[in-house]
Amino acid sequence: MEYEFHAHRITGGIGADDRFWESLEEGEFRLPRCADCKRWMWPAHFRCGQCGSWEQLWEPVEMSGRIYSWTRAHYAFDRTKERAEDVPYVVVVAELPGADGARVVGALAGPDSGVRCGVEVRGHIDPPSTKSKGYPAVRWSVVD
Amino acid sequence: MVNTMLRGTTAVVGVSDTPWYKRGTSGEPALKLALRAIVSAAEDAGIDPSEIDGFVSYGSERNDGQRMMPALGTKELRFGALVWTHGGGIPGALGLAALAIVTGQADVVAVYRAMSEYRGRRLRVDVAQDDTSPQHLVNGLDSPAQLCALRSMRLIEAEGVPARTLRDMALASYHHAKRNPRAIGRDTELDAETYEESRWVSEPYHLFDCSRENDAGSAVILVSADRAKDLRQKPAYLLGAPMGAAAGWGLREESGNPYWSAGFQGVADRLWADTGYGPGDVDVAQIYENMTGMGVSALIEHGFCTPASAGEFVTFDNLIAPNGGLPINTSGGNLAEGFIHGMSLVGEAVRQIRGTSTNQVPGATLSLMTGGPGDPVVSTALLADAAAL
């Protein structure tokens, strides 16, 4: 499969999360686990610091969790100008019990009045778009 | 056990900042500003600039010693290094300079930082070094203000630290700036109402919670404690400057614990262990506040208060010179004096030991400077008068 985000590659970070973005483009939400000791390894890295394994399994995880933290961005900075018309927009860090509390960032979809640490959220996957810089993206929304 | 190799064996003997310019208005490239700061820090120390044989900086500094040596008349460049990663590295840069001196690698080391948008990149981009993860950029997070906002939101909502502590840090900085004729924010009348009414940048941060880059250069000169005794200025001895990240930290993006941390878990403990002092002994502190909330986290992690007592400790009255329990950012700090990646906080920490701050804490003998909070690697330093050795 050809992945769109490859053509828009963001060079920051350590670059161990390609499989994350590929999965999203395939319409699946997957996070990495050490293939040997089965520890969840998020954010993704190249080697398990606990057991030394270089292999990861990318397992489907339920997109359901709680807001660990959040911010309402009132200014679109240089490299996120694509969201200028959305200002103010809320970005959420969701904690996912399905992956031992891994925290996954995503913009908030829908009304933001109930946003607070601890509030339940559910995620869905957006295909690559200009707003997400040519990458697919996770969007969280508050569960009523 | 105190670290006898590093404790008090070197001293800062020269400090200087160029004037502060609104970004892009200095009319001089960063390298020239670095030269100006280094030359005048050497003059402040009474050392000829040609004697500087070590150059240490941090973050995205690109004005390395080799590029400046022709202009400094450098007799021999013997040591040069850059400390990772961003503003977290400043006190660590002092520590690295001290290591070079005590191991005989260099005799006179300049630690400095210069930034300019004149013929340079947008400072915001320069400081960020293009290493922001797609996990952030894809989701609308670019600025350190936004990334730090996430941590401070957790500090407020989950740890119960009052949002008012952020405001009081900002008020203290602007209060101090009024008496500092060099401060960019000296004429800004900031009170609680102006703060609350200022626009949001990224909640919980208002405009006045966030530092903004300036064109400027800032430098300090370190030598051995022996040599320091014979120089022009009262030495500010370096007692310790550990750098690091605790297990489970480093590049953890949003998964570090505690999430509200500024990164000083373990690092602050080592500062106290290395120096033989504790938070209760500190007379004055320059707390790197890229954003106020991260400064609050740094205070907590250095043991000045806990999340539960932060509301009592982090108050305007307690943070201002001369009589607060812990006067902080007495030059106006990154917020109100000017932001050159935090470097000018070192100079102010030294001036407090010399007794020459425009907001002097009477008899200050122990002066703390904490590095850029929220950086994956941070550092922190304690400077002292001879009486505290």
Ligand SMILES: [Zn+2]
């Ligand atoms: Zn493993």
